[in-house]
Amino acid sequence: MDEHRDARGPEDAPEVPLDAAFFRRWLTAAAATVEEEADRLTELDSAIGDADHGANMRRGLTAVVSAVEEERPPTPGAVLVLAGRTLVSTVGGASGPLYGTLLRRTGKALDDAPEVGLARLAGALRTGVDAVGQLGGATAGDKTMLDALLPALDALDEGLDAAARAAEKGAGDTVPMRARKGRASYLGERSIGHQDPGATSSALLFAALARTARAGAADGEGGTP
Amino acid sequence: MKQLINVPERVVPDALRGMAAAHPELSVDVERRIVVRRDAPVAGKVALVSGGGSGHEPLHGGFVGPGMLDAACPGEVFTSPVPDQMARAAAAVDSGAGVLFVVKNYTGDVLNFDMAAELAEDEGVRVAKVLVQDDVAVTDSTFTAGRRGTGGTLFVEKIAGAAAAEGVPLERVESVARRVADACRSFGVALTACTTPAKGGPTFDLPPGELELGIGIHGEPGRERRPMMTSGEIADATVDALLADDPPRGPVLALVNGMGGTPLLELYGFNAEVQRALGERGVAVPRTLVGNYVTSLDMAGCSVTLCQVDEELLRWWDAPVATPALRWGR
Numbered sequence: 001m002d003e004h005r006d007a008r009g010p011e012d013a014p015e016v017p018l019d020a021a022f023f024r025r026w027l028t029a030a031a032a033t034v035e036e037e038a039d040r041l042t043e044l045d046s047a048i049g050d051a052d053h054g055a056n057m058r059r060g061l062t063a064v065v066s067a068v069e070e071e072r073p074p075t076p077g078a079v080l081v082l083a084g085r086t087l088v089s090t091v092g093g094a095s096g097p098l099y100g101t102l103l104r105r106t107g108k109a110l111d112d113a114p115e116v117g118l119a120r121l122a123g124a125l126r127t128g129v130d131a132v133g134q135l136g137g138a139t140a141g142d143k144t145m146l147d148a149l150l151p152a153l154d155a156l157d158e159g160l161d162a163a164a165r166a167a168e169k170g171a172g173d174t175v176p177m178r179a180r181k182g183r184a185s186y187l188g189e190r191s192i193g194h195q196d197p198g199a200t201s202s203a204l205l206f207a208a209l210a211r212t213a214r215a216g217a218a219d220g221e222g223g224t225p
Numbered sequence: 226m227k228q229l230i231n232v233p234e235r236v237v238p239d240a241l242r243g244m245a246a247a248h249p250e251l252s253v254d255v256e257r258r259i260v261v262r263r264d265a266p267v268a269g270k271v272a273l274v275s276g277g278g279s280g281h282e283p284l285h286g287g288f289v290g291p292g293m294l295d296a297a298c299p300g301e302v303f304t305s306p307v308p309d310q311m312a313r314a315a316a317a318v319d320s321g322a323g324v325l326f327v328v329k330n331y332t333g334d335v336l337n338f339d340m341a342a343e344l345a346e347d348e349g350v351r352v353a354k355v356l357v358q359d360d361v362a363v364t365d366s367t368f369t370a371g372r373r374g375t376g377g378t379l380f381v382e383k384i385a386g387a388a389a390a391e392g393v394p395l396e397r398v399e400s401v402a403r404r405v406a407d408a409c410r411s412f413g414v415a416l417t418a419c420t421t422p423a424k425g426g427p428t429f430d431l432p433p434g435e436l437e438l439g440i441g442i443h444g445e446p447g448r449e450r451r452p453m454m455t456s457g458e459i460a461d462a463t464v465d466a467l468l469a470d471d472p473p474r475g476p477v478l479a480l481v482n483g484m485g486g487t488p489l490l491e492l493y494g495f496n497a498e499v500q501r502a503l504g505e506r507g508v509a510v511p512r513t514l515v516g517n518y519v520t521s522l523d524m525a526g527c528s529v530t531l532c533q534v535d536e537e538l539l540r541w542w543d544a545p546v547a548t549p550a551l552r553w554g555r
Contacts, residue, residue: 042423042424046421046424046428046429047429050278050303050304050421050428050443051303051421051423051424051428052301052302052303052304052421052423052424054423055233055234055301055423056301056304059234059301088307088308088340089307089308089309090307091304091307092278092300092301092304092305092306092307092333092337093278093300093301093304093305093333093337094305094331094332094333094336095333096305096307096333096336096337097308097333097336097337097340098336135336136332136336180369181332181370182332182370183331183332183370183441183443185369185370186362186363186369186370186373186441188369188448
């Protein structure tokens, strides 16, 4: 981990050590956020997709929470790999393989470190996000989840809050874009003016990540299961 | 919106329970969501496996049986199934002769079937894939995820299924399937939006006096909206779109397909106009199928698929088939 220290951002970025329990808490928080926002995701999806993104993400994350609570994988990497595999096996559609790949590849890149810092997480997430781009054949500006993930990655060395804000802004920035990937692409010009549901759910995951870190910091909690 | 459902989360397993009760000739795994012909694996025969989102019934479960599919994997409503389902189905129906995956061109279906093929190959099952991409409404495919797979799926499953039933080996079944997929063109029209159980209301707003031309099968709006037209005008617009894309070089099979909410009375009337339009343009139609085959829940509207055939493909089309939704011969 030490070799990444220099890559760390400004002094005020909190270097919280993130362990397996943290990532479990994050996934639980993500599931709760998606549960709360499921109707909004579905509403966004009904404008340019097929009106099921909320239901699909809810189903997947509910399964993820049970899987990681039951198996309690020992490392952050193992938690994310299990979460990714569970998403692939439960969500279906494009979101299943894409979010599943994001988490699985990020987890694999974390290897078996018992705790990870922000810089290491950023490096691993970069691997995961690249894999998503490759699998979906999409790039920035295609009006997909990448439009939230890429800005979040770029902001990550300023901390998780900054990443969450960047993801949120990235999701909002998809409104004027014309979709070139996924089902929304069939609408062509008519996809313009609607926020992308995948970018929105990505922003929700980052918001949950930042909230989980803040809660952990407030509790002075490092790794209680 | 009034619907015959218990809870939205259970519509797919509930439907599969009912399907199992109605069709003892099928083996239905309700929880894992796999529909398999009961006598599978059939020794020496290449197996056909398809799947996709639910909401398009009878596609695909209704096409499982001798002469067509060996297994189908229904996903959630309008959501592709997961790789585990397809890999499990492949293992269940493989006789050692290999498995052909029939995949409609949607991002989710393609990604999940690709993952499933890897899983199945890890288990020692030989897998080939054919992609159905017949929807001519998608014109600028460099800027989209490519042409959608719609009604052409039925022709691919029926004709490749007949070839497999004859004992043709995997590589040849795959090439027959690809020939059929290449020979199919479809175009759809929506008179209303559909209602997904998760949303409980129409997926888009379509005023009573308007229709959507060039729709897909997921309630997504089409490529253009116009004031309501007569059945004959819709037939002309549809046939023109199909023939402009692929001028016919011989006879075609025609599928006049209901989207789920249009009665047969209207579909037959529409078919009369489609046959007239094709006849006026000099296209011979040796066989026509009319009915609800590749639906979009309760959407009102229709699609037309034309499949150019030679004598060999026509013979396989006419070969016996015994599935819940398609049944003839023997």
